[in-house]
Amino acid sequence: MAEFVRVASTDDVKPGTGIVAETNGKxxxxxxxxxxxxxxxxxxxxxxxxxxxxxxxxxxVTCPWHGWQFNVKTGGCVNNPAAKIDTYQVKVEGTDIKVLL
Structure with a gap:
Protein backbone atom coordinates (compact mmCIF):
# COMPACT_ATOMS: atom_id res chain seq x y z
CA MET A 1 0.00 0.00 0.00
CA ALA A 2 1.33 3.43 -0.92
CA GLU A 3 2.19 5.87 1.83
CA PHE A 4 3.79 9.29 2.15
CA VAL A 5 7.48 8.94 3.05
CA ARG A 6 9.77 11.77 4.19
CA VAL A 7 12.49 12.23 1.58
CA ALA A 8 14.04 15.63 2.36
CA SER A 9 13.70 18.97 4.10
CA THR A 10 12.46 22.11 2.41
CA ASP A 11 15.86 23.64 3.29
CA ASP A 12 17.51 21.01 1.05
CA VAL A 13 15.79 22.18 -2.16
CA LYS A 14 16.44 25.85 -2.86
CA PRO A 15 14.10 27.71 -5.26
CA GLY A 16 14.97 27.03 -8.91
CA THR A 17 17.08 23.96 -8.11
CA GLY A 18 16.84 20.21 -7.82
CA ILE A 19 18.38 17.46 -5.71
CA VAL A 20 18.61 13.70 -5.69
CA ALA A 21 16.88 12.00 -2.77
CA GLU A 22 17.00 8.27 -2.12
CA THR A 23 14.44 6.43 -0.03
CA ASN A 24 13.05 2.90 0.10
CA GLY A 25 15.55 1.86 -2.59
CA LYS A 26 14.27 4.46 -5.04
CA VAL A 61 15.05 19.95 -16.27
CA THR A 62 17.90 19.06 -18.62
CA CYS A 63 19.68 15.76 -18.06
CA PRO A 64 23.37 16.48 -17.38
CA TRP A 65 24.55 13.50 -19.45
CA HIS A 66 23.01 13.94 -22.90
CA GLY A 67 20.70 16.94 -22.74
CA TRP A 68 17.32 15.25 -22.80
CA GLN A 69 14.70 17.51 -21.23
CA PHE A 70 11.70 16.69 -19.05
CA ASN A 71 8.83 18.71 -17.64
CA VAL A 72 9.04 18.32 -13.85
CA LYS A 73 5.28 18.80 -13.47
CA THR A 74 4.13 16.19 -16.00
CA GLY A 75 7.15 13.93 -16.59
CA GLY A 76 6.78 14.52 -20.32
CA CYS A 77 9.91 14.47 -22.46
CA VAL A 78 10.54 17.57 -24.56
CA ASN A 79 12.89 15.73 -26.97
CA ASN A 80 10.72 12.67 -27.52
CA PRO A 81 6.99 13.00 -26.83
CA ALA A 82 6.67 9.18 -26.69
CA ALA A 83 9.01 9.06 -23.66
CA LYS A 84 7.87 9.89 -20.16
CA ILE A 85 9.19 9.51 -16.62
CA ASP A 86 7.20 8.82 -13.48
CA THR A 87 5.99 11.71 -11.35
CA TYR A 88 5.10 11.42 -7.68
CA GLN A 89 2.57 13.14 -5.46
CA VAL A 90 4.27 15.46 -2.95
CA LYS A 91 3.08 17.03 0.26
CA VAL A 92 4.97 19.36 2.57
CA GLU A 93 4.36 19.15 6.31
CA GLY A 94 6.26 21.87 8.15
CA THR A 95 9.77 21.51 6.71
CA ASP A 96 9.34 17.84 5.73
CA ILE A 97 8.98 16.94 2.07
CA LYS A 98 6.99 13.71 1.73
CA VAL A 99 6.42 11.70 -1.43
CA LEU A 100 3.73 9.10 -2.02
CA LEU A 101 5.51 5.78 -2.63
Whole structure:
Protein backbone atom coordinates (compact mmCIF):
# COMPACT_ATOMS: atom_id res chain seq x y z
CA MET A 1 0.00 0.00 0.00
CA ALA A 2 1.33 3.43 -0.92
CA GLU A 3 2.19 5.87 1.83
CA PHE A 4 3.79 9.29 2.15
CA VAL A 5 7.48 8.94 3.05
CA ARG A 6 9.77 11.77 4.19
CA VAL A 7 12.49 12.23 1.58
CA ALA A 8 14.04 15.63 2.36
CA SER A 9 13.70 18.97 4.10
CA THR A 10 12.46 22.11 2.41
CA ASP A 11 15.86 23.64 3.29
CA ASP A 12 17.51 21.01 1.05
CA VAL A 13 15.79 22.18 -2.16
CA LYS A 14 16.44 25.85 -2.86
CA PRO A 15 14.10 27.71 -5.26
CA GLY A 16 14.97 27.03 -8.91
CA THR A 17 17.08 23.96 -8.11
CA GLY A 18 16.84 20.21 -7.82
CA ILE A 19 18.38 17.46 -5.71
CA VAL A 20 18.61 13.70 -5.69
CA ALA A 21 16.88 12.00 -2.77
CA GLU A 22 17.00 8.27 -2.12
CA THR A 23 14.44 6.43 -0.03
CA ASN A 24 13.05 2.90 0.10
CA GLY A 25 15.55 1.86 -2.59
CA LYS A 26 14.27 4.46 -5.04
CA UNK A 27 16.16 7.47 -6.39
CA UNK A 28 13.97 10.54 -6.85
CA UNK A 29 14.67 13.98 -8.27
CA UNK A 30 13.07 16.79 -6.26
CA UNK A 31 12.66 20.29 -7.68
CA UNK A 32 11.58 23.59 -6.14
CA UNK A 33 9.63 25.53 -8.75
CA UNK A 34 8.48 28.87 -7.34
CA UNK A 35 8.04 27.37 -3.86
CA UNK A 36 6.22 24.23 -5.01
CA UNK A 37 8.09 20.93 -4.74
CA UNK A 38 7.85 18.38 -7.56
CA UNK A 39 9.15 14.80 -7.52
CA UNK A 40 10.05 12.73 -10.56
CA UNK A 41 12.05 9.60 -11.22
CA UNK A 42 15.74 10.50 -11.02
CA UNK A 43 16.70 8.24 -13.93
CA UNK A 44 16.60 9.67 -17.45
CA UNK A 45 14.96 7.21 -19.86
CA UNK A 46 17.58 7.96 -22.52
CA UNK A 47 20.75 6.65 -20.86
CA UNK A 48 20.05 6.66 -17.11
CA UNK A 49 21.44 10.09 -16.29
CA UNK A 50 20.69 11.66 -12.88
CA UNK A 51 17.94 14.21 -13.51
CA UNK A 52 18.21 15.65 -10.00
CA UNK A 53 21.68 16.90 -10.96
CA UNK A 54 20.38 18.63 -14.10
CA UNK A 55 19.73 22.31 -14.68
CA UNK A 56 16.18 23.54 -14.07
CA UNK A 57 14.88 26.25 -16.37
CA UNK A 58 11.23 27.07 -15.84
CA UNK A 59 9.37 23.76 -15.64
CA UNK A 60 12.03 21.85 -17.59
CA VAL A 61 15.05 19.95 -16.27
CA THR A 62 17.90 19.06 -18.62
CA CYS A 63 19.68 15.76 -18.06
CA PRO A 64 23.37 16.48 -17.38
CA TRP A 65 24.55 13.50 -19.45
CA HIS A 66 23.01 13.94 -22.90
CA GLY A 67 20.70 16.94 -22.74
CA TRP A 68 17.32 15.25 -22.80
CA GLN A 69 14.70 17.51 -21.23
CA PHE A 70 11.70 16.69 -19.05
CA ASN A 71 8.83 18.71 -17.64
CA VAL A 72 9.04 18.32 -13.85
CA LYS A 73 5.28 18.80 -13.47
CA THR A 74 4.13 16.19 -16.00
CA GLY A 75 7.15 13.93 -16.59
CA GLY A 76 6.78 14.52 -20.32
CA CYS A 77 9.91 14.47 -22.46
CA VAL A 78 10.54 17.57 -24.56
CA ASN A 79 12.89 15.73 -26.97
CA ASN A 80 10.72 12.67 -27.52
CA PRO A 81 6.99 13.00 -26.83
CA ALA A 82 6.67 9.18 -26.69
CA ALA A 83 9.01 9.06 -23.66
CA LYS A 84 7.87 9.89 -20.16
CA ILE A 85 9.19 9.51 -16.62
CA ASP A 86 7.20 8.82 -13.48
CA THR A 87 5.99 11.71 -11.35
CA TYR A 88 5.10 11.42 -7.68
CA GLN A 89 2.57 13.14 -5.46
CA VAL A 90 4.27 15.46 -2.95
CA LYS A 91 3.08 17.03 0.26
CA VAL A 92 4.97 19.36 2.57
CA GLU A 93 4.36 19.15 6.31
CA GLY A 94 6.26 21.87 8.15
CA THR A 95 9.77 21.51 6.71
CA ASP A 96 9.34 17.84 5.73
CA ILE A 97 8.98 16.94 2.07
CA LYS A 98 6.99 13.71 1.73
CA VAL A 99 6.42 11.70 -1.43
CA LEU A 100 3.73 9.10 -2.02
CA LEU A 101 5.51 5.78 -2.63
Missing amino acids: ALALFNLDGTIYAIDNTCVHRGGPLGEGDLEGEV
